[in-house]
Amino acid sequence: MGTYVVLPMVLTDTAEKIKRMEIRGAGRIARAAVAALRDHSSSLSVGSPEEYAVEMGRAGRILTATRPTAVSLPNAVHFALSALREPFPTVEEAKAEFAARCDRFIVSSEGAIRRIGEIGSRHIRDGDVVLTHCNSEAAISCLLEAHRKGAEFSVFATEVRPRNQGHLTIRTLDRAGIPTNFIVDSAARYYMNEVDLVVVGADAVAVNGAVVNKIGTSQIALAAHEARTRFMVAAETYKFAPRTILGEYIEIEERDSTEVLSSEEAAFLPHVRVRNPAFDVTPAEYVDLIVTEEGAVPPQMAYIIIRDYLGWEISEYHCELDGEMD
Numbered sequence: 001m002g003t004y005v006v007l008p009m010v011l012t013d014t015a016e017k018i019k020r021m022e023i024r025g026a027g028r029i030a031r032a033a034v035a036a037l038r039d040h041s042s043s044l045s046v047g048s049p050e051e052y053a054v055e056m057g058r059a060g061r062i063l064t065a066t067r068p069t070a071v072s073l074p075n076a077v078h079f080a081l082s083a084l085r086e087p088f089p090t091v092e093e094a095k096a097e098f099a100a101r102c103d104r105f106i107v108s109s110e111g112a113i114r115r116i117g118e119i120g121s122r123h124i125r126d127g128d129v130v131l132t133h134c135n136s137e138a139a140i141s142c143l144l145e146a147h148r149k150g151a152e153f154s155v156f157a158t159e160v161r162p163r164n165q166g167h168l169t170i171r172t173l174d175r176a177g178i179p180t181n182f183i184v185d186s187a188a189r190y191y192m193n194e195v196d197l198v199v200v201g202a203d204a205v206a207v208n209g210a211v212v213n214k215i216g217t218s219q220i221a222l223a224a225h226e227a228r229t230r231f232m233v234a235a236e237t238y239k240f241a242p243r244t245i246l247g248e249y250i251e252i253e254e255r256d257s258t259e260v261l262s263s264e265e266a267a268f269l270p271h272v273r274v275r276n277p278a279f280d281v282t283p284a285e286y287v288d289l290i291v292t293e294e295g296a297v298p299p300q301m302a303y304i305i306i307r308d309y310l311g312w313e314i315s316e317y318h319c320e321l322d323g324e325m326d
Helices: 009-019 026-042 047-065 073-085 091-121 137-148 167-175 185-194 217-225 241-248 299-310 314-325
Strands: 130-134 154-158 182-183 197-202 211-214 230-234 281-282 287-291 296-297
Touching: 009 026, 026 073, 026 091, 026 137, 026 281, 047 073, 047 091, 047 241, 073 091, 091 137, 091 167, 091 230, 091 287, 130 137, 130 182, 130 185, 130 217, 137 167, 137 197, 137 230, 154 167, 167 182, 182 185, 185 217, 197 211, 197 217, 197 241, 211 217, 211 241, 217 230, 217 281, 296 299
Parallel strands: 130 154, 130 197, 154 182, 197 230, 230 287
Antiparallel strands: 211 281, 287 296
């Protein structure tokens, strides 16, 4: 029987921060989780490489359970833990390989944001009015890079209730000197006929090209589709969801009701149930383009991204699913 290892503060603290949304954004979540795994690995004291691999797998499961919708999280953890597929002669050799894999992911993730900004900026033209929803690193990178290249455009940024991520977006755009209109979420349809391009991020992309993103995205996409406004998604390749190939649905996280209505207010409304989904699903037919660090593709090519760039084999999907049913 392996030794049970007490989890260090860095791992549990990161898990809690991800769960409470103190660490926000799919890319930031993925990098934070991998960094926590790397630090957890360095602090481990176990007797054998086998025990080490078991403990790292346990740590990975704790992190992936924190946010069920953000596919970047299990993809990032899977990438890091795949360093331990082969047996190692010593624990120290396993730790060294694991740390190198984690560092590679973090550097690659940061580079992906810059590359997406470069590619996405080419789709923002002089005089465009752009609408963005939530606080996506990838989407904002497209806007900042277009501005840096000299494109003159303005932005509509939504409030993003109930956690108000739009406040973070407008501060970033304001610092860059980009003219920005700040609107409540429900005003998106009202202004859509003035908009030339919608740019959003993604928390997950399914094999059929459907996009899971912050709640309200699908309504904005529907309004854009009706108005014949271009709709562009900016997403790193590790946000594509491999297990949707097997027909598995992406779980939509429903968060605590107190984000919408305080406990004190709810106490006076005994017949009211607050529903607070954090994300929704935008059908592929409402998406014109998905910009990744590997290039811009139509949503119908999501499978190619999973097959060629994400590196999960079909046998791995079955192993993951079988492991969950044990």
